[in-house]
Amino acid sequence: MNETLHLLGTVTTQNRWAGLVIWYLFLGGLGAALVAISIFSHRYYKASARLTLWGVISGEVGLAVGSLLLLFHLLDPSHAWRVLLPWNVFLNPTAWITWGTQFLIWAMVFGLLYIWPILREPKAGGREHRVAEICRRFAGPLAWLTIVMSIAVAVYTGLLLRSFPAVALWHNPVIPMLFTVSALSTGLAYLLLVQYAVLREHGPLARAYERFDILLIVIEMILIGFLLYGVLPGSGSGRASAELLMGNMGWVVGFLVLGLLVPLLLEIKGSLRAWNSPAPVMLAAVLVLIGGYLLRHYFLTAGVYYFPWTNAHHLGVLGSDVVTHVLH
Amino acid sequence: MTWQFPKMTRRSFLKGTGASAFGVTLYRPEWIKLPGPTKDETADWGQTWKTREAYSICNYCSSFCSVRATIEERNGYERIVKLGGNPRSTLNGDKLCARGQSGFRQVYSVDRIKGPMIRVPGSKRGEWAFRSASWEEAYAYIASKAKAIKPYEWTVYGGWSTCSFYIPETFTFTLANEIPNLITSPTQNCVFNGHLGTNSLTGNYVVHGEVIEDYGNSDYIIACIGNASIGGVSTCRAVRFAEAKEKRTKVIVLDPRASETASKADEWLQVRPGSDLAFMLAMLRELMQGGHYHDTFVRVHSNLPFLCYRDEHNAWQLYRSANGEPAVLDAASGQLCFLPAFSNRNDADVAGQAVNPALQAPAGFAQDGKALVTVFQAQLAGLESYTPEWAEKITSIPAATIRRISAEFGAAKQPLLQPGWSGARYGNMQMLRRTQALIQGLVGGIDRAGGWLFGAEWRNQVAYMQNHIGKPGFPPMGRAGMPFVEWTAKRFGDPNNFSHGFPAWSVVHRDSIEKLSAHWAAMPTSTDVGFLPAVKGELKYKGKPYQAKAILLNGTNPMRDAREKVWKDALSDPALELVVVMDVMASDTGAYADVILPESSYLERDEPSIYGNGVNPDDMLITRNKAIEPLFDTQTLPDVFLKLTGVLSGDEHNYPRALERFTGLPADRLIALTEKFRAQKVRDPFNQALRQVRFEGKAEELHVAPDHLEKVLREQGVYPVAQAQELLDKGGMPWKRPLPTPSGRAEFFSTLYGDMRDTFGLYDNPFFDVLATYIPPRERANKAVDAPLEDDEFFFTFGMVPTVSHCSPNNDFLPLVGINAFRGDVYHGVWMHPDRAKHLGIRQGQKIELRNVVSGERTEASAYLTHLTREDTLFMYSGFGAKTPALRYASGVGTALNRITGDLTEPVSGGTSNQEYTVRVRAL
Amino acid sequence: MAHYAMVINVDTCVGCNACMAACSQANQTPVWDSSKFRTYVHDEEFKKDGRWVRQFFPRLCNQCDNPPCVTVCPTGATWKEPSGPVRVNPDVCMGCEACAMACPYDARYPIDREDVEQAKAYYGEEFLKRTHPAVDKCDFCWDRLQQGLEPACVETCVAHSRIFGDLDKPDDLVTKIVASGKAKTLLPELGTGPNVYYVDKLPEGLANE
Numbered sequence A: 001m002n003e004t005l006h007l008l009g010t011v012t013t014q015n016r017w018a019g020l021v022i023w024y025l026f027l028g029g030l031g032a033a034l035v036a037i038s039i040f041s042h043r044y045y046k047a048s049a050r051l052t053l054w055g056v057i058s059g060e061v062g063l064a065v066g067s068l069l070l071l072f073h074l075l076d077p078s079h080a081w082r083v084l085l086p087w088n089v090f091l092n093p094t095a096w097i098t099w100g101t102q103f104l105i106w107a108m109v110f111g112l113l114y115i116w117p118i119l120r121e122p123k124a125g126g127r128e129h130r131v132a133e134i135c136r137r138f139a140g141p142l143a144w145l146t147i148v149m150s151i152a153v154a155v156y157t158g159l160l161l162r163s164f165p166a167v168a169l170w171h172n173p174v175i176p177m178l179f180t181v182s183a184l185s186t187g188l189a190y191l192l193l194v195q196y197a198v199l200r201e202h203g204p205l206a207r208a209y210e211r212f213d214i215l216l217i218v219i220e221m222i223l224i225g226f227l228l229y230g231v232l233p234g235s236g237s238g239r240a241s242a243e244l245l246m247g248n249m250g251w252v253v254g255f256l257v258l259g260l261l262v263p264l265l266l267e268i269k270g271s272l273r274a275w276n277s278p279a280p281v282m283l284a285a286v287l288v289l290i291g292g293y294l295l296r297h298y299f300l301t302a303g304v305y306y307f308p309w310t311n312a313h314h315l316g317v318l319g320s321d322v323v324t325h326v327l328h
Numbered sequence B: 001m002t003w004q005f006p007k008m009t010r011r012s013f014l015k016g017t018g019a020s021a022f023g024v025t026l027y028r029p030e031w032i033k034l035p036g037p038t039k040d041e042t043a044d045w046g047q048t049w050k051t052r053e054a055y056s057i058c059n060y061c062s063s064f065c066s067v068r069a070t071i072e073e074r075n076g077y078e079r080i081v082k083l084g085g086n087p088r089s090t091l092n093g094d095k096l097c098a099r100g101q102s103g104f105r106q107v108y109s110v111d112r113i114k115g116p117m118i119r120v121p122g123s124k125r126g127e128w129a130f131r132s133a134s135w136e137e138a139y140a141y142i143a144s145k146a147k148a149i150k151p152y153e154w155t156v157y158g159g160w161s162t163c164s165f166y167i168p169e170t171f172t173f174t175l176a177n178e179i180p181n182l183i184t185s186p187t188q189n190c191v192f193n194g195h196l197g198t199n200s201l202t203g204n205y206v207v208h209g210e211v212i213e214d215y216g217n218s219d220y221i222i223a224c225i226g227n228a229s230i231g232g233v234s235t236c237r238a239v240r241f242a243e244a245k246e247k248r249t250k251v252i253v254l255d256p257r258a259s260e261t262a263s264k265a266d267e268w269l270q271v272r273p274g275s276d277l278a279f280m281l282a283m284l285r286e287l288m289q290g291g292h293y294h295d296t297f298v299r300v301h302s303n304l305p306f307l308c309y310r311d312e313h314n315a316w317q318l319y320r321s322a323n324g325e326p327a328v329l330d331a332a333s334g335q336l337c338f339l340p341a342f343s344n345r346n347d348a349d350v351a352g353q354a355v356n357p358a359l360q361a362p363a364g365f366a367q368d369g370k371a372l373v374t375v376f377q378a379q380l381a382g383l384e385s386y387t388p389e390w391a392e393k394i395t396s397i398p399a400a401t402i403r404r405i406s407a408e409f410g411a412a413k414q415p416l417l418q419p420g421w422s423g424a425r426y427g428n429m430q431m432l433r434r435t436q437a438l439i440q441g442l443v444g445g446i447d448r449a450g451g452w453l454f455g456a457e458w459r460n461q462v463a464y465m466q467n468h469i470g471k472p473g474f475p476p477m478g479r480a481g482m483p484f485v486e487w488t489a490k491r492f493g494d495p496n497n498f499s500h501g502f503p504a505w506s507v508v509h510r511d512s513i514e515k516l517s518a519h520w521a522a523m524p525t526s527t528d529v530g531f532l533p534a535v536k537g538e539l540k541y542k543g544k545p546y547q548a549k550a551i552l553l554n555g556t557n558p559m560r561d562a563r564e565k566v567w568k569d570a571l572s573d574p575a576l577e578l579v580v581v582m583d584v585m586a587s588d589t590g591a592y593a594d595v596i597l598p599e600s601s602y603l604e605r606d607e608p609s610i611y612g613n614g615v616n617p618d619d620m621l622i623t624r625n626k627a628i629e630p631l632f633d634t635q636t637l638p639d640v641f642l643k644l645t646g647v648l649s650g651d652e653h654n655y656p657r658a659l660e661r662f663t664g665l666p667a668d669r670l671i672a673l674t675e676k677f678r679a680q681k682v683r684d685p686f687n688q689a690l691r692q693v694r695f696e697g698k699a700e701e702l703h704v705a706p707d708h709l710e711k712v713l714r715e716q717g718v719y720p721v722a723q724a725q726e727l728l729d730k731g732g733m734p735w736k737r738p739l740p741t742p743s744g745r746a747e748f749f750s751t752l753y754g755d756m757r758d759t760f761g762l763y764d765n766p767f768f769d770v771l772a773t774y775i776p777p778r779e780r781a782n783k784a785v786d787a788p789l790e791d792d793e794f795f796f797t798f799g800m801v802p803t804v805s806h807c808s809p810n811n812d813f814l815p816l817v818g819i820n821a822f823r824g825d826v827y828h829g830v831w832m833h834p835d836r837a838k839h840l841g842i843r844q845g846q847k848i849e850l851r852n853v854v855s856g857e858r859t860e861a862s863a864y865l866t867h868l869t870r871e872d873t874l875f876m877y878s879g880f881g882a883k884t885p886a887l888r889y890a891s892g893v894g895t896a897l898n899r900i901t902g903d904l905t906e907p908v909s910g911g912t913s914n915q916e917y918t919v920r921v922r923a924l
Numbered sequence C: 001m002a003h004y005a006m007v008i009n010v011d012t013c014v015g016c017n018a019c020m021a022a023c024s025q026a027n028q029t030p031v032w033d034s035s036k037f038r039t040y041v042h043d044e045e046f047k048k049d050g051r052w053v054r055q056f057f058p059r060l061c062n063q064c065d066n067p068p069c070v071t072v073c074p075t076g077a078t079w080k081e082p083s084g085p086v087r088v089n090p091d092v093c094m095g096c097e098a099c100a101m102a103c104p105y106d107a108r109y110p111i112d113r114e115d116v117e118q119a120k121a122y123y124g125e126e127f128l129k130r131t132h133p134a135v136d137k138c139d140f141c142w143d144r145l146q147q148g149l150e151p152a153c154v155e156t157c158v159a160h161s162r163i164f165g166d167l168d169k170p171d172d173l174v175t176k177i178v179a180s181g182k183a184k185t186l187l188p189e190l191g192t193g194p195n196v197y198y199v200d201k202l203p204e205g206l207a208n209e
């Protein structure tokens, strides 16, 4: 009789990192992108002070809210202070959360310092004035510190998922790029909304944003295509994730079509021959934002673990209800 | 240790792909390694505190494993934090099963009974409406009711653990109070209708602890209708089986579904339910015809060579001398010679002349007009028609397979046919177990390495009985094995033993109904058959009404463990004026009590006796030592029995006096010690008195100081006396000393059944045959077992789940509840083959209704579809379905077996037949 | 330096769950939640050589040599002991569950506030090993190892299916089994380097050691 260990398998998704974490990843990416793009535009594209403030402050709020949500998600928030300590990067350097937290903190701090002088014009002489002066003097370095930190945050949201080796959908080099690109794209979309809906600034910057966004969406599409057809088929976990995604209307219609394709077409059309109303662009922007959220939602919920055992008619211990039994 | 960069070299990568049951993830892991904290930097919050150990015996099944409790002390508090096996015990070593591991949850269970309780006026039995009371109140309440109740109107009902640990206490309590009615769950719902068969050959009888299978030394193992020994987990047996498994011993298991045991088998034979007897008869025939038997055992130590003849009723009788000596044919001289009536050997006649008993008498051999053949010949002739082909039709197991397995078994060096355990399934199970015993005896595998081993304790008891019986000072309850059973049958069945002149109602009931009618049983000892009629006032004895008015249930849960219909009816009946329940936990039976008396849990009490180490073939002494002081207002059984004797008989001293009369304990000493302990405000004075007296007695036997014995048992848990091998060499039965059968030999010709047959004139009734014969299962009213079933009709089977004891409230203990929930419907559902389910439109997990075709009982369950059961057979684990909300975790989980098991009993001992029907299934 | 490892002999496991019960009590796990045990025994059904069979499959943390769960921990609350076991310190853990996400073997589960509260009643407030919500996992019974005891599940395993030992000791049964090359680990392709091995049968000649 054959004497080989007989392994069965369970394929299951997880629900440990859901709701709050998805918002954290979304807001983190969006916020970081906002801060980065706004400051960059302010320095090199003469973006208006109002737009810059709108962008940076919204971004910081996004980062702050995202972090709060993550804090709520913790089993014991009272133990979170450790990761806030700057030197934690020396104590626990292998964990991306360690780095991410620092990037996030410093992105917020430098960002605030950068907009400080723009925010308010203090009367000469006072201490506040001196601070503003310093900020103004070091505006260049501050800008770049903020931009680097912010981009790092966006990249980190992807690296974090990448560090979970069991799940092919996450454990690949595409994820960090994808999440970064998506973050920037949502950032641009948000700024476009502000420009059109709030500030009524239909200047060349807006046009530049639209063009840049087209580029990002195209890259995003290429990355997703490569992920779905180049990466995932290489493993059972990946194949299962691909099936889950492509079999899901929310992903196909909600994200691929409405979140990517439609805004792309709208923006292409807009950049070829400008719309005579801001509505289409604003629609595109909203769709991109929703798409950005959906991307993260579906990526977390479609991450598939494969366990080499079955559990007779008992949902996976991970608590998910997407459990199938594979018999070998 | 130094952390390296991941060794995801090509080698391990390829090895990975090779070994993987699943694809390869495209990307190599790249997470970086850096030195982690070293031991001393790491916080050791897991501080270990001051602990001590206490030793006891598990109380969760009849394997009696030796337990070591770890007690932790923190800031003045004490708590049992862990149970484990006692490594010093050669019974189970440091191992305990899931039930045993969880045993101490009883102590801390939220659903424990924390003090005496009295049902609130106006409430109905079954509602669980109690007020807490003091012990004085409880006794007073019982006294007030008891005034109008005569001793014979009382019934005492003991559960399996009571009947394993408190037999002398319980039997003498009933006798001290002149109560002729004693029910014990383990006999009727369990062992009698299986083990009486086994015991007819060996004379053995120990509630549950019959023999231990020496799996480790066997080279061929067969199990049928049995899962508990291995897969249901009887730890002391499972560890021995694992040894065999590691040695790759061949294992054959007969079971309609893939039991845990079947899952370990080399061959799993999906036998048709109820048909095992046919398999075993065919096997017996193959072995006898093929000459596969142990010559010495069979000719020298069994009654197979005895000569027998057919009497005027055409029933087999042993040929005996005028003074009752059996006869054999001497192979050498061809002469008939008489052997000593009681002995373990056949190789010397009454005069001491050497004899070489023949297995076959020549054709036409006769003596004073009687044609004589040997028992061997009679049995073989009786088996003539039971060919493997015949068995195939009944069992659905191919004849060739039966032949092959019989041959392999016969050829094996140490073949082991598991004796089987619980018997409450089919009327023919006594005959089945008997046939299994005959087979094991035929190959000489009794009290011999690799076969069935008797527990050392029991062998000692037999030796004591054989050396002292008939001599002055031998206490009636000094009997062991079947002689004890026969004594109790007579003691409770004979009206002359009671001043009120009433025998047990079970006997009255038997004699007042038509012989062999439903519920008639030749030997209804300690069963409940007749109880319901007695409650309903249907019984008369000598013209006087015989009414059951009061019952004391101790450590038993018949509302779940016996036929619900019968017990619900009886316990709800106002004619039953008083229901007293003694338990540790809330239970479905407790819900029907008028008074609940809480016993201290097994980990909170010293026990009044020294026991043998369960079925351990090594001679080790053990007892229960309290691990912690009782947490609540609870008492020990002996002290309650003492008080109740005062209440019922007017003088509590009647109890110690009865103990002296029946067990030989010194009454005056007991009384004096009790007074002394009372004066010292000891919580359990009588219990401690008994313990001290018994320790002194045992110490004297061992020639050691009592406090030495006490010390060893408290500090080490077991007191080793002798090892199995030397005991077997000195006193293996029947090799070295007689078995406690009437003849001292292994009785293939059963005098036990012969006597019942003759007493009741049941000459042609197969249930009472002196030889192995076929009894068809009664699953299908007047239909052959292999006749086709209706579309929605199934055989129904059940089995113990490894995590619950019977249907007791340990299904309320959290770790077990959680584990059971994890297994889901495998444990809680009813197993059904997917093909049948499909046909009936039943989905996985769907609610279904089961209807017992015979009794009409219905119950709901959830369907668990699995290929691991026969298409024609449903299976259900039997430990669930508690109803009372007082069990907050168990209540409502799973289906209660005893709601559909009907009300069929078998005619020998009145044991329940819980599988003799088919069920119809309907999707809900 | 010891290198602790476990071999699971699937051939003898009878699926009795004694290990689960022992583990839960020894390590004060949240038994009221069936998804929060440190170890499980799976009840498996499959077709082998044309016949349906039932197999019991015990599993627990693999104490990986290359544990992704540890590298993703931002607080240092989880780490690998030099002797092998991967531990969690509930007094440091903040419960982000990144480790649980990183574990390919579903060996980690959250103990939340309610669990800690319920534990007070169930295990006795004075006797709690864990007073903070945190992620928990099998640690080869670290506390017991420190006291020179075997892991609780191994000690009580009625079928000698769970075999524990030190791979640095050539005479340990686990060492011999692993040396025989017959033992397999789970998802080896992930490169986690598990220290829990599985055999379908005890290699010839190693019985009753």
Ligand SMILES: Nc1nc2c(c(=O)[nH]1)N[C@H]1C(S)=C(S)[C@@H](COP(=O)(O)OP(=O)(O)OC[C@H]3O[C@@H](n4cnc5c(=O)[nH]c(N)nc54)[C@H](O)[C@@H]3O)O[C@H]1N2
Residues within 6 Å of the ligand: B059, B158, B159, B160, B161, B185, B186, B189, B190, B191, B422, B554, B555, B556, B557, B558, B560, B561, B562, B582, B583, B584, B585, B586, B587, B599, B600, B601, B602, B799, B800, B805, B806, B807, B808, B809, B810, B878, B879, B896, B897, B898
């Ligand atoms: N449904 C179902 N019925 C069965 C069986 C089954 O598996 N399932 N098995 C059958 C067999 S084989 C047998 S032997 C019988 C056994 O049937 P029972 O003898 O009734 O045994 P248990 O079901 O264990 O019930 C034991 C009761 O004693 C209580 N108890 C536990 N410890 C103590 C103690 O220390 N003192 C006191 N006073 N009470 C205590 C428990 O709380 C429980 O209420 O059941 C038979 N009936």
Ligand SMILES: Nc1nc2c(c(=O)[nH]1)N[C@H]1C(S)=C(S)[C@@H](COP(=O)(O)OP(=O)(O)OC[C@H]3O[C@@H](n4cnc5c(=O)[nH]c(N)nc54)[C@H](O)[C@@H]3O)O[C@H]1N2
Residues within 6 Å of the ligand: B061, B062, B160, B190, B191, B208, B224, B225, B226, B227, B228, B229, B232, B233, B234, B254, B255, B256, B257, B259, B260, B271, B272, B273, B274, B275, B276, B420, B421, B422, B423, B425, B797, B798, B799, B800, B801, B802, B803, B804, B805, B806, B807, B875, B915
């Ligand atoms: N877990 C656990 N173990 C226990 C106990 C307990 O309560 N719980 N109680 C102890 C006691 S008191 C007793 S008496 C023993 C009882 O132990 P057993 O007598 O071994 O009873 P079960 O464990 O129920 O196993 C019965 C097996 O027989 C199978 N079966 C049913 N019908 C048939 C049939 O017609 N033919 C064949 N071949 N097989 C059939 C069932 O599928 C099941 O696997 O268990 C002891 N051990």
Ligand code: SF4
Residues within 6 Å of the ligand: B058, B059, B060, B061, B062, B063, B064, B065, B092, B095, B096, B097, B098, B099, B100, B101, B233, B234, B235, B236
């Ligand atoms: S087998 Fe389990 S329940 Fe039975 S006595 Fe042993 S430990 Fe207790």
Ligand code: SF4
Residues within 6 Å of the ligand: C060, C061, C062, C063, C064, C067, C068, C069, C070, C086, C102, C103, C104, C105, C106, C107, C108, C137, C192
């Ligand atoms: S099994 Fe999971 S938790 Fe255990 S060490 Fe490996 S990765 Fe970590």
Ligand code: SF4
Residues within 6 Å of the ligand: C072, C073, C074, C075, C076, C077, C078, C088, C092, C093, C094, C095, C096, C097, C098, C099, C100, C135
């Ligand atoms: S949950 Fe605790 S142990 Fe796990 S990664 Fe987060 S902090 Fe570390």
Ligand code: SF4
Residues within 6 Å of the ligand: C022, C023, C024, C026, C027, C038, C039, C060, C061, C137, C138, C139, C140, C141, C151, C152, C153, C154
């Ligand atoms: S080693 Fe200890 S912690 Fe791990 S599963 Fe076994 S008992 Fe539980």
Ligand code: SF4
Residues within 6 Å of the ligand: C012, C013, C014, C015, C016, C017, C018, C019, C020, C041, C056, C058, C156, C157, C158, C159, C160, C161, C162
């Ligand atoms: S204790 Fe041993 S035999 Fe029982 S389930 Fe666990 S691993 Fe299997």
Ligand SMILES: [Mo]
Residues within 6 Å of the ligand: B160, B186, B189, B190, B191, B208, B422
């Ligand atoms: Mo039993």
